[in-house]
Structures are given as C-alpha cells and as structure tokens.
Amino acid sequence: xxxxxxxxxxxxxxxxxxxxxxxxxxxxxxxxxxxxxxxxxxxxxxxxxxxxxxxxxxxxxxxxxxxxxxxxxxxxxxxxxxxxxxxxxxxxxxxxxxxxxxxxxxxxxxxxxxxxxxxxxxxxxxxxxxxxxxxxxxxxxxxxxxxxxxxxxxxxxxxxxxxxxxxxxxxxxxxxxxxxxxxxxxxxxxxxxxxxxxxxxxxxxxxxxxxxxxxxxxxxxxxxxxxxxxxxxxxxxxxxxxxxxxxxxxxxxxxxxxxxxxxxxxxxxxxxxxxxxxxxxxxxxxxxxxxxxxxxxxxxxxxxxxxxxxxxxxxxxxxxxxxxxxxxxxxxxxxxxxxxxxxxxxxxxxxxxxxxxxxxxxxxxxxxxxxxxxxxxxxxxxxxxxxxxxxxxxxxxxxxxxxxxxxxxxxxxxxxxxxxxxxxxxxxxxxxxxxxxxxxxxxxxxxxxxxxxxxxxxxxxxxxxxxxxxxxxxxxxxxxxxxxxxxxxxxxxxxxxxxxxxxxxxxxxxxxxxxxxxxxxxxxxxxxxxxxxxxxxxxxxxxxxxxxxxxxxxxxxxxxxxxxxxxxxxxxxxxxxxxxxxxxxxxxxxxxxxxxxxxxxxxxxxxxxxxxxxxxxxxxxxxxxxxxxxxxxxxxxxxxxxxxxxxxx
Numbered sequence: 001x002x003x004x005x006x007x008x009x010x011x012x013x014x015x016x017x018x019x020x021x022x023x024x025x026x027x028x029x030x031x032x033x034x035x036x037x038x039x040x041x042x043x044x045x046x047x048x049x050x051x052x053x054x055x056x057x058x059x060x061x062x063x064x065x066x067x068x069x070x071x072x073x074x075x076x077x078x079x080x081x082x083x084x085x086x087x088x089x090x091x092x093x094x095x096x097x098x099x100x101x102x103x104x105x106x107x108x109x110x111x112x113x114x115x116x117x118x119x120x121x122x123x124x125x126x127x128x129x130x131x132x133x134x135x136x137x138x139x140x141x142x143x144x145x146x147x148x149x150x151x152x153x154x155x156x157x158x159x160x161x162x163x164x165x166x167x168x169x170x171x172x173x174x175x176x177x178x179x180x181x182x183x184x185x186x187x188x189x190x191x192x193x194x195x196x197x198x199x200x201x202x203x204x205x206x207x208x209x210x211x212x213x214x215x216x217x218x219x220x221x222x223x224x225x226x227x228x229x230x231x232x233x234x235x236x237x238x239x240x241x242x243x244x245x246x247x248x249x250x251x252x253x254x255x256x257x258x259x260x261x262x263x264x265x266x267x268x269x270x271x272x273x274x275x276x277x278x279x280x281x282x283x284x285x286x287x288x289x290x291x292x293x294x295x296x297x298x299x300x301x302x303x304x305x306x307x308x309x310x311x312x313x314x315x316x317x318x319x320x321x322x323x324x325x326x327x328x329x330x331x332x333x334x335x336x337x338x339x340x341x342x343x344x345x346x347x348x349x350x351x352x353x354x355x356x357x358x359x360x361x362x363x364x365x366x367x368x369x370x371x372x373x374x375x376x377x378x379x380x381x382x383x384x385x386x387x388x389x390x391x392x393x394x395x396x397x398x399x400x401x402x403x404x405x406x407x408x409x410x411x412x413x414x415x416x417x418x419x420x421x422x423x424x425x426x427x428x429x430x431x432x433x434x435x436x437x438x439x440x441x442x443x444x445x446x447x448x449x450x451x452x453x454x455x456x457x458x459x460x461x462x463x464x465x466x467x468x469x470x471x472x473x474x475x476x477x478x479x480x481x482x483x484x485x486x487x488x489x490x491x492x493x494x495x496x497x498x499x500x501x502x503x504x505x506x507x508x509x510x511x512x513x514x515x516x517x518x519x520x521x522x523x524x525x526x527x528x529x530x531x532x533x534x535x536x537x538x539x540x541x542x543x544x545x546x547x548x549x550x551x552x553x554x555x556x557x558x559x560x561x562x563x564x565x566x567x568x569x570x571x572x573x574x575x576x577x578x579x580x581x582x583x584x585x586x587x588x589x590x591x592x593x594x595x596x597x598x599x600x601x602x603x604x605x606x607x608x609x610x611x612x613x614x615x616x617x618x619x620x621x622x623x624x625x626x627x628x629x630x631x632x633x634x635x636x637x638x639x640x641x642x643x644x645x646x647x648x649x
Contacts, residue, residue: 003085004084004085004086005082005083005084005085006081006082006083006084007081007082007083008080008081008082009078009079009080009081010078010079010081011076011077011078012075012076012077012078013075013076013077014073014074014075014077015072015073015074015075016072016073016074016075017071017072018071018072018073019069019070019071019072020069021064021067021069023060024058024060026057026058026060027058027059027060028549029548029549029550030049030055030057030058030548030549031048031049031057031058031549032049032057032549035048035049035057036048037059037061037062044059044061044062044065045059045062046059046062046114046115047059054547055547055548063113065113066109066110066112066113066116067107067108067109067110068106068107068108068110068182068183069106069107069108070104070105070106070107070183071104071105071106071107072103072104073101073102073103074101074102074103075099075100075101075102076099076100076101077097077098077099077100078097078098078099079095079096079097080095080096080097080098081093081094081095081096082094088142089142089143089144090140090141090142091140091141091142092138092139092140093137093138093139093141094136094137094138094139095135095136095137095139096134096135096136096137097134097135097136098132098133098134099131099132099133099134100130100131100132101130101131101132102129102130102131103127103128103129103130103131104127104128104129105125105126105127106124106125106126106127106183107124107125107126107183108122108123108124108125108179108182108183109122109123109124110122110179110182111175111178111179120173120174120193121173121174121175121176121178121179122172122173122174122175122178122179122189123171123172123173123179124170124171124172124175124179124182124183124186124189125169125170125171125172126169126170126172126183126186127167127168127169127170128167128168129165129166129167129168130165130166130167131163131164131165132163132164132165133161133162133163133164134161134162135159135160135161136159136160136161137157137158137159138157138158138159139155139156139157140155140156140157141153141154141155142154142155149216149217150214150215150216151213151214151215151216151218152212152213152214153211153212153213153214154210154211154212154213155209155210155211155212155213156209156210157207157208157209157210158206158207158208158209159205159206159207159208159209160204160205160206160207161204161205161206162202162203162204162205163201163202163203163204163282164200164201164202165199165200165201165202166198166200167198167199167200168196168197168198169195169196169197169198169199170186170194170195170196171194171195171196172186172188172189172194173189173190173193173194174189174190174193174194175188175189175190176188176190201282201283202232202282203231203232203233203282204231204232205229205230205231205232205278206229206230207227207228207229207230208227208228209225209226209227209228210225210226210227211223211224211225211226212224212225217254218251218254219250219251219252219254219255220248220249220250220251221247221248221249221250221251222246222247222248223245223246223247223248223271224244224245224246224247225244225245225246225273226242226243226244227242227243227244228240228241228242228243229241229243229276229278229323231278231323232282233278233280233281233282233283233284233285234278234280234285234321234322234323235285235317235318235319235320235321235322236285236319237319237320237322238320238321238322238323241276241322241323241325243273243274243275243276243325244273244274245271245272245273245274245275246271246272246273247269247270247271247272247273248269248270248271249267249268249269249270250267250268250269251265251266251267252266252267252268253265253266253267262337262338263335263336263337264336264337264338264339264340265334265335265336265340265343266333266334266335266336267333267334267335268332268333269330269331269332269333269334270329270330270331270332271328271329271330272327272328272329272330273327273328274325274326274327274328275325275326275328276323276324276325276326277323277324277325277326277353277357278323278324279324279357280321280357280372284315284321284357284372285317285318285319285321285372286315286317287313287315287316287317288313288314288315289311289312289313289314290311290312290313290314291309291310291311296308296309296310313367315368316362316366316368316371318371318372318373320373320374321357321372321373321374322355322374323355324353324354324355324356324357324374325353325354325355326351326352326353326354327351327352327353327354328349328350328351329349329350329351330347330348330349331347331348331349332345332346332347332348333345333346333347341389341390342387342388342389342390343387343388343389344385344386344387344388345384345385345386346383346384346385347383347384347385348381348382348383349380349381349382349383349384350379350380350381351379351380351381352377352378352379352380352413353377353378353379353380354376354377355374355375355376356374356375356376356377356378357372357373357374358372358373358374358375358376359371359372359373360372360373360375360416375414375415375416375417376412376413376414376415376416377412377413377414378410378411378412378413378448379410379411379413380408380409380410381408381409382406382407382408382409383405383406383407384404384405384406384407385403385404385405385406386402386403386404386405387402387403387404388400388401388402388403389401389402396516396517396518397514397515397516398514398515399512399513399514399515400512400513400514401510401511401512401513402509402510402511402512402513403508403509403510403511404507404508404509404510405506405507405508406506406507406508407505407506407507408503408504408506409447410447410448410449410503411445411446411447411448412442412443412444412445412446412447412448413444413445414434414444415434415435415436415437415442415444416434416435416437417434418434418435419432419433419434419435420432420433420435438452438493443498446498447501447503448503449501449502449503450498450500450501451498451499451500451501451502451533451535451580452496452497452498452499453496453497453499453576453577453578453580454480454481454491454495454496454497454574454576454577455480455481455497455499456478456479456480456481456577456578456579456580457479457480457481458478458479458563458564459475459476459477459478459479459556459561459562459563459564459565459566459567460473460474460475460476460477460478460479461475461561461563462475462558462561470489471489471573472571472573473571473573474571475556475558475567476556476557476558476566476567476570477566477567477570477571477572478538478539478566478570478572478574478577478579480495480574480577481495481497482495483495483497490573491573491574491575491577495574499533499580500532500533500580501532501533502532502533502534502583503532504529504530504531504532504584505530505531505532506530506531507527507528507529507530508527508528508530509525509526509527509528510525510526510527511523511524511525511526512524519595519596519597519598520593520594520595520596521593521594521595522591522592522593522594523590523591523592524588524590524591525588525589525590525591526586526587526588526589527586527587527589528584528585528586528587529583529584529585529632530584531582531584532582532583532584533580533581533582533583534580534581534583534631535578535579535580535581536578536579536580536581536625536628537553537628538564538565538566538578538579539565539566539570539572553565553628555567555568556570564579581625582624582625583623583624583625583631584623584624584625584631585621585622585623585624585631585632586621586622587618587620587621587622587632588619588620588621589617589618589619590615590616590617590619591615591616591619592613592614592615592616593613593614593615594611594612594613594614595611595612595613596609596610596611597609597610597611597612606649607647607648607649608648608649609646609647609648610645610646610647610648611644611645611646611647611648612644612645612646613642613643613644613645613646614641614642614643614644615641615642616639616640616641616642617639617640617642618637618638618639618640619639621637
C-alpha cells in the first residue's frame with residue numbers, strides 16, 4: 001500500500017453443526033428415579049414408567065432410534081476497508097461489509113415408531129434458507145486547527161445497505177410404500193397431506209450524515225449533526241426522515257480560575273437530538289395475499305365440480321406509515337479526581353417517543369382486525385451514574401472497579417387519540433379523557449408495563465367455608481378482592497386494580513478487573529434489577545405434583561395452612577388472577593480469566609500471540625422473594641462454562 005492508501009480485509013468463516021437431538025425435559029420431570037430405559041434383556045423400552053396412562057414416563061433413547069436430523073449454519077462475513085490521505089488534512093474511509101449465511105434443517109420421524117405410525121406414515125421436514133446482506137459506508141473527515149486554540153472538525157458520511165433472504169420449507173407426510181429412505185425421498189409423500197411453503201424477503205436502506213464540531217482552547221465545545229435516513233419498509237409516502245442533534249460542553253477544569261487540586265477533570269455538557277426506530281417488518285406497510293387452508297369446492301356453469309384454492313388480503317396497507325421518533329434532552333457532568341484515579345459521570349435525560357409503530361384496532365366492517373400505524377406517545381426520564389476507580393497499582397498487580405447505577409421512569413401520554421366523556425355521579429358531562437386500551441393493558445398516565453389484575457388476598461382458610469361457598473370455592477382455594485357487584489360474587493374488569501410495574505425501579509452493576517504480572521487478567525461482574533413486580537406460580541394441579549419431578553412447591557393443607565400457596569387442584573374463579581411478588585434480584589453474572597503467553601516464549605515458533613481464556617456465566621442469583629424460575633428470564637437458566645484459545649500468526 002502507498003503512503004496515502006491503506007487497504008485491509010477481515011474475513012470470518014463459520015460452520016456450525018446443530019444436528020444433535022435434544023433430550024428434552026421429560027427425562028428429568030416425567031421419570032421416577034427408579035425408572036429404567038432398558039428391560040431385563042437390555043432392550044430399550046418405550047415406557048420407562050410402565051403402561052399406566054397417567055404417566056408412562058419419557059425415554060429419549062427409545063425415541064431417538066426413530067429420528068434423524070441434519071441441521072447447521074454456514075456464515076461468511078467480511079469487512080473490507082480502504083483509507084486515503086488527501087490534501088488539506090482530509091481523510092477518506094470506505095467500509096464494505098458483505099455477509100452470506102446459509103441454513104439447512106432436515107428432520108425425519110420414522111413410521112416404525114409404535115407411537116407415530118397412527119399419526120403419520122413417516123414425517124420429513126426439510127428447510128433451506130439463504131441470507132445475503134451488504135453494508136457500505138463512505139466517510140470524509142477534515143480536521144483543522146487555527147490560532148492554536150481553535151479546532152474544527154467536519155464529518156460527511158453516506159451509507160447504503162441491502163438485505164435479502166430466500167427460504168423454502170417442505171413438510172412431507174404419509175409416505176408410500178414406506179419412508180425407509182428417510183430424509184432423501186420427499187416425493188414419496190402424499191401431496192394432499194403435506195405442506196410446501198416459501199418465504200422471501202427484500203429490504204433496502206440508505207442514510208446521509210453531516211457533523212460539525214468546534215472547540216476553543218479545549219474549554220468550550222459545540223457539535224451539530226444532521227442525518228437523513230431512508231428505509232424501504234415504511235410507507236411509500238414516508239420512507240425518509242430527518243434527524244438532528246446538537247450539543248454544548250464546557251471543560252471548566254481548564255479555566256485559569258479553577259485551581260482545586262483534587263479535581264483533575266470536570267466537564268459540563270448538554271445535548272438535544274432525535275433519532276428514529278425502524279423495527280418494523282419488511283412488508284408491514286403493504287397489503288398481502290394469503291392462501292386459504294385446503295381446497296374449496298366450486299361448481300362451474302356446466303355442473304362440473306372443481307377444487308380451487310383461495311387467496312385473500314389479510315393485511316391492510318398503510319402508505320403513510322413513517323419512522324418512530326425519539327427526542328432526547330441530556331444534561332450531565334463528567335469528572336475525575338486525583339489524576340483520574342477516580343472518574344465517572346452523572347447524567348439526567350428526558351426522552352419522549354412519538355409516532356410509535358403499533359397496531360390500531362379497526363371495526364369488523366372493514367374486513368380487518370387492525371392496521372399498523374403511527375400512534376401514541378411514551379415519555380422516559382431518568383438518571384445514570386457511573387464511577388470508575390483505580391484501587392491499587394503495583395508493578396505486578398492492578399485492581400480497577402466500575403460501578404453503574406441507573407433509574408428510569410416511563411409513562412404513557414397518548415395512545416389512539418380517541419376520547420370519551422367523563423361523567424359525574426349524576427350523569428353530567430364534566431370533561432373528556434383519552435380512552436385506555438384495556439385489552440393490551442395500556443393506560444394513560446401509567447407505566448407501559450403496568451400490571452392490571454385482580455388483587456390477591458391470600459387463601460380461603462378453615463372457618464371461611466360459608467363465605468368461600470358463595471364463590472363456588474372451598475378452603476385452600478385462592479382469594480381475590482371483589483370490588484364490584486359484590487352481591488353477584490363474580491369477577492370482571494371492574495374488579496382489577498394496578499399492582500405495580502414489571503419495569504425495574506433502578507438497576508446497578510459492579511465490575512472488578514484484576515491484572516497480575518501484566519499477562520493474567522481476571523474479572524468479576526455483578527448486576528441487579530430492583531423494584532419490579534412479577535407473578536409467581538401459586539397453584540399446582542394434583543396430577544402434576546403427584547406424578548412428576550417438578551419444583552418442590554409448597555401447597556395448602558388443612559393441617560399446614562398458608563396464604564401464599566393454594567391447595568393441590570385448587571379452583572381460581574378470578575380467571576387470570578395471579579399472586580404478585582417483588583421480582584428484585586442480584587446476579588453474579590460472570591467470572592472470567594485470560595492469560596496472554598509472553599512473546600519471549602513464542603518468538604522462536606514464529607507465533608505472534610497466544611491467548612487462553614475461560615469464563616463462567618450465571619453463577620448465582622439471589623432474590624428478594626423466593627421464586628421457582630429465574631426472576632429475569634422466567635425459566636430455568638443454566639450455569640455455562642466457556643473455554644477458548646486465540647492464536648495470532
């Protein structure tokens with residue numbers, strides 16, 4: 001490469017095989033510790049728990065004999081770069097990123113399995129999918145300093161992208177004369193009992209950016225950015241949108257009058273800007289044709305019966321669909337003390353989001369249930385605090401810590417801009433208010449993740465038989481607050497109340513990094529979400545808890561009464577009613593080690609670098625209230641171990 005031109009390439013190839021057939025949770029939950037997968041002759045049995053239909057158990061090894069699977073991904077991802085130095089301190093950069101990805105999934109269930117022969121005479125699924133995407137970025141930068149104290153920087157950029165995918169799925173069923181050829185003979189299936197489908201997608205995007213920056217004496221700074229984005233998924237009337245931002249900053253520690261020695265760095269900053277969200281389907285703004293299921297009989301003019309398929313429009317087009325927009329005001333301070341051994345930032349933000357892309361209900365007379373459009377407004381505001389410290393530094397040891405704390409509050413300001421009258425107790429109109437969306441549980445003035453449900457009051461106890469009977473319940477059944485139509489002893493939306501939000505009230509993170517002998521690094525990461533509410537299971541059917549290995553869940557009995565858990569097989573007449581608990585938790589998320597082999601040991605082997613690393617994730621999770629599933633992900637989350645070796649030639 002010449003001095004004015006630098007060319008680079010980073011090419012990554014991946015091939016991943018996922019053909020292993022998972023065992024599923026049945027082996028763990030449905031089988032007794034005494035269940036055996038083999039009979040006395042060493043032959044795999046179908047029912048390890050016996051023939052009792054209440055619970056026959058699960059035998060992964062038996063089913064696997066009759067399955068065949070080939071699944072995998074192939075990825076070719078490249079980053080091609082070119083950098084040019086031009087006159088007048090102008091720099092040009094080109095980045096081109098093409099990505100190819102292929103996926104195949106071939107799966108066969110044999111008709112020889114005694115439990116599958118009645119449902120299908122062999123089943124084969126074959127799926128092929130290909131993705132191709134490219135992204136190009138052209139950037140021009142110009143930096144200039146005059147008068148020693150004035151710095152100017154200008155950035156101009158142009159971006160373009162394209163995404164394409166092609167997919168085909170075959171679900172072949174009922175093979176004749178047999179499915180002995182497994183994955184490799186789909187043409188032997190019954191066409192009327194099989195399914196064939198394709199899914200292709202194409203989208204494009206483009207953007208233009210201009211940014212100007214000015215600094216005086218590293219004390220006063222101004223930035224202005226203009227960006228124009230386009231995306232093909234939006235309606236034909238609004239594929240493009242303009243977004244602007246501006247920022248000012250003052251590094252007050254560079255002022256001559258500032259002489260407080262402990263503070264080594266201090267900057268006040270404020271900014272305003274807007275950005276867009278394009279998270280919509282590639283064809284959401286367009287109507288589409290959907291095929292009906294099966295064939296329909298039709299008698300033509302000469303009385304001949306014919307079978308035809310049907311196409312109908314299942315989605316209403318919206319040519320005016322446009323970008324969702326978030327406008328943000330930010331005010332903050334960056335600081336450093338004792339030569340930046342302690343540093344951090346404190347920031348306040350206020351972010352209203354308007355023109356949210358959401359589904360609006362339509363009258364059935366239109367022939368559509370909803371249309372995707374721009375509606376509503378949600379406001380977010382909060383604080384973010386970061387603190388970084390260099391706790392200890394020696395010749396062969398360094399210890400750094402980082403603490404983060406954030407607090408966010410959101411509120412629904414508008415939904416569909418439809419209003420209703422507000423009446424007093426005499427039926428007189430005293431005002432108007434915007435209508436809530438009770439089906440989606442969205443309420444004006446409330447958190448977007450607000451819980452709206454019946455208020456849990458515990459469990460009906462002994463001595464309350466008469467009152468419980470009015471609701472068709474008995475002691476041991478869950479009790480909810482009845483607020484409306486008390487004499488009818490039933491529950492409706494009028495009985496529901498606000499019970500808190502699933503959004504955390506605040507979050508914090510704590511990370512420690514250690515460096516020993518300059519080659520060995522270790523890190524420990526902890527994070528927490530605090531103050532959110534969530535539902536916990538409190539009812540279990542007698543069948544599940546008598547015959548399966550599930551969580552050791554407590555339950556109510558006359559001799560062991562509780563207000564937290566219902567009896568086995570309890571009746572909940574408040575349909576959907578839940579016991580809401582505090583979902584706060586602290587998670588020991590990651591412990592990692594990395595060792596870089598000193599180059600003096602590698603040079604004679606012509607190896608540029610050798611890195612050995614390992615980590616453990618999701619090590620422990622502590623909750624404020626006992627829960628059965630992971631409080632963040634709502635399911636069982638395993639501890640994972642990773643080990644890696646990196647070699648540089």
